[in-house]
Amino acid sequence: MMKVPMKSFWSRLISGMLFSLLYLAVAQPAFGQVVSKFSLVNDSFISSAFEASEKSSYQFFTGQLKTEPKAAENFYIDLSAGYAFGAPLLSYINATELYVSPHLVDKSKVIFGRKLLDWSELDRRWTLGIFEPTFLWNPLSPKQQGLTGLFWSLDEENYGAHLFLSSLYLPDQGPSFEIVNGRFEKGNPWFRRPPEFINLNGVYTSIDYTIHTPEMSEVIFRQSFAGNVRVGEKNGLRGVFSLASMPSNQIAKTYKGVINTEELRGEVEVVPVIYEHVLVSGDFVYENENIETGLSVIYDNPTQPTYSDGFTHPKFTAATLVSPFAEVRFRGSRSSVWKLGVQALDISGGGVEDEGPDAAEDRGALTSRYPFSRAVELYGAMSMRFSKRQRILSKISYMQSDENKFSVIKWNNLWSLDSHWDLLTDLVLVEAADATRDNQNDISQFKNHDRLIIGASYGF
């Protein structure tokens, strides 16, 4: 049985990273406007039916190293890592951005590294990982990561343009997992456990998994191209048009299941397959100090993944994603800033169906492209300053989908006690129906992952 040595490798790496961050925090003057922050948080799963993990409460020590957003540095970093005590699979590293950017001429620069860009308002707002990969340590709260490669950026008042070229491909960063003796270990509640049994004629047989991990070079050395043009002012009416041809940030899973007649056990081979897609998007936005509204559209046309004979494989169709959005901002007392918004998403096409010997009518495909296909989200955010160093940042959102039969409530609070200490809470409540072949979404599998995070952080 294959054992994926995730735990020991990542544990050591993350520990190393955290120590490095600690060192950098102490030595930060050398890096200019870089802020480092360390947190201790308790993450509790509060649903009575939570059963995916051995325990329902985890403690984390996290660190983040991030260049100040307003700093005009040639070097930019947004790197975070977390260490979960007693749950190594929950430890993580998230390199959101990391780049160097020498200025060529005014308003024009070349960037090398990993960088977030506004390729599509829709992708940014819904964090779907279409243009840019996502950090899916917690799929209920995905975070965008930048593309990695060579960027050219032109940013004039009334227009702008970006070009991106890369031979390096870094897909979505999903939850960690570990296979021991063919079984996925329990240890990361965010990891979507694949089917554990084969049902043949009403007899359920345990499955041993074998994942044929491709060579690293086969994965990362892939060509990507993207470009976009902005016409119009950033504050005002603008249109942003993007075009990309690149490997999808989601990886297709082809698989083949058999029953080993000698041992009477199921054996499933999983072969991850990277597939390309072509993206065309357009954002039409009006934005001023108090309002932002617009419509964002993406056309996503994937190629079909290659697969070996006898393997069940996903079949993709092109998708058109449309998202209207509107947001109002206003100021209140105590220097508070309020933000209220609504956004909707509708995906036409883009369904994924497994084809092949193990495809089943009552089960969705193992591969997922979009976490859901239609949703509406209401959100509100508030920033209230009590003193020079004290403030509360609070954001609450309610996302609901009739089509995918779920609703998610998120409420984040950050209370800055002083220039160093912050308290934070994070509440996520999920209600969802079971996924079916007709209702494929990534939310339903986490319907019992209601959670409450409480923690404190210290920043340098």
Place this chain on the structure above:
Amino acid sequence: MGSRTHSGTWLSATLSIFLLSPGCSNYLGGKETKPEVIQFTDPKLECLKAFPENIRKYVLNDLSAEQTRGTITCIQEAAELFQRKTKGSGGDTYKTDELRRFFERYFSKETTVSKELAQELMRFKKALVGGEEDVISKSEITQLIKVLEVVKEEAVRLQPSIRILFLQEKTATLEEIDRASAALRKSALRFVKEVDLANSEYTFEDAKYLLSLFAEYISGGKQVRQFGQVKTLMPLIESLRRLLIGESVRLRGDLEYNRAINNFVDAHHIFLGIYYRLRFFEFKSSAEIEEVGRFVEKGIALLASSHQFQNQREVTFSSLDQFLMALQDRELIPKKISAAALQDVYKSMVARNFDPGRRGDSRGLKSIQKIHLDSMLYEFHMWSMKQKWIGSLSYNSQGLIAMEDLVRQAKELDVKAWLAKMNIYESSEVNYLQIAWDEFIRFISANRAVAFDGDGRFVIDYDTKRYPQNWKNLTQGNIVHLLARGLMQGFAANSEMGNFKRYMTGPTFSDWYKEYNLLGVELKAFDTRSKNAGERSLLEANLFTKWGNGDDQIDYNETYDFLSLLISGGLFVVNQVQETMADDQCLLGDLDIFGFPWINEDCFKTSLRKNAIKLFGNLPHMARYLSRISATQFESFYEDLMTAARISPRQGRLETADIRTFVMMLHYAENLTVQFDQNRDGLLTASELTQSAPRFFPLMKQMKRGKWSASVLEKAPEIFWQEAFLYLVVKGEIPDSLSKFGAFEGKRLWNSEWIRNKADEKFKANRSSIVRVFRLIKEQ
């Protein structure tokens, strides 16, 4: 600080309210997520559970053609699924035990595939698609799926006939049986051809074992008649295999396989014929007899075409013996007949009837050979040609045909053309049958009649030669001809060709009794206490049949008459008598040596007289005589006849042998009466008695001499014996006294026609006189 406290409290309170609100509890109270499952289950495979039941239904033809296809498609899909969804210990190969455990676990919990069945299925697999016996590969499974396509087509083809083939119908027409066998033959031959079974190492033993295990599997431990019997039928099938195929169990090549299949289908066809038709026949129509003939001919042809015969030019006695034993074990021959008896009989027939050159010498004879089969077929054709002719005759509206017409039509028959209709062209056989036909004409042209009544009884009457014949008479006569010919052929003392030139003697007739003794005893026809049955039968045939002449041998005519009397009196009439005794409540509780109840003698006597007309309807004048004579006369008649017939001691009860002999003697007495009673007055005059006397001379010479000296008797002229016979019959006593005989002769002279012309009036004998003579003979 205050603001810090304020904001912290606000945050905690808000969180608490939020989490405890009813809306929130909807989120927190979610149900557990159902684990995802990879479905290998194909709804179509639900049908596998019904496979054993469907096979049972198929045999009962309770499945539509579509359902039959579906059942086999189900197996194909299961095989395809297995091939696609599993991995064996060898990757693409599976061991027998793996397969068994897999199917037990996933498919057939209720009907466990035994280890033995799994092994045999794998052996069969090897025969079908090659490979090893203990391993099957995925590519072999693919080939098996193709083989199942052939099975599917043939299963549907067989379906309309399947109930007939599996003995599930109560009746079937000949056409339906033929159609079923033809379909079975076509399917079996196609299957063997498609899978190239002929070039495999698969043996009959393997197939037999697999069949029995498969039947057990399908039965699933339940009592399912059509499958439960398979195992018990195995010894029979094995013995049939030995009979048809021979000792060698390995067939090679298409020719041998096809021949074996044809043999088994033919045997099955014959069995179907017996099961559905022959056993119900009452033999009352030409069609029934011809159908029997058809199956007999098929049986002979099957032996001739059997692989054993084709391969070795013989069918061994040992294989036939085993087959008969297996039939007996399966109770497929009448319970009262043993295989041993049949073995004795067929061996006797082979050695005597079908191999005339041997003249019964069985040394070195261990098999049925070509000469035997040819002879068997000739004899069958001889019977068959006459039977078909009997069936083709033009009967009048009452179903009768005059003897003259019968003889004329027999003479007019173009034998060659007739035989051509029967597909008999071989010149030697045609000549043989032509001779037999000429003998037949000669037989029926003679001044004699063959007459049986509606109950199968031989009619003894003055006018039987003028009796019109019907189909039943002639058919019964044809069977008696067959038997008589068999006797003459097998047990004649001489070797002359032709029925009419042969004769049997006491010793050869005794040989017949010896060789057929076991069968005769089991059929309750022979009496184990009888020590000289052959000699006695020869004597009876000589003395009491119409053609009897009293010498020491019997020819074809005497044999024919004797057999007719034997069948009529000893079988049909006796049965009727016993039934009547039962009706009249004359039966006693004890059983006699034959297994029939003893009969109260007084009751018998009363019932006999009361029912004489009914019981002896085939002896109309005797029946009338018995019903008209006075009670005293009847008492005397009975006493004389029963004394002559009785074997059991006088204890007021009678056994079967007593009655059988009694009835036979009644026939003999009547036969003598009507043969010699020229004026048909029911009395035998002196002149009529004189005519009958010569046949009795040899017997009289063996009777006790009394006061006659041996030298006188030795030199006594024929007239002396004639007069002595007259004395015996008329006076009812042995002329052992010279004075009494002299007085009798004096009276004879006094009443002679020269003196008073009253001889016939004074010296007459009636039926009572004849039975008294029987008594005297017995007492001698």
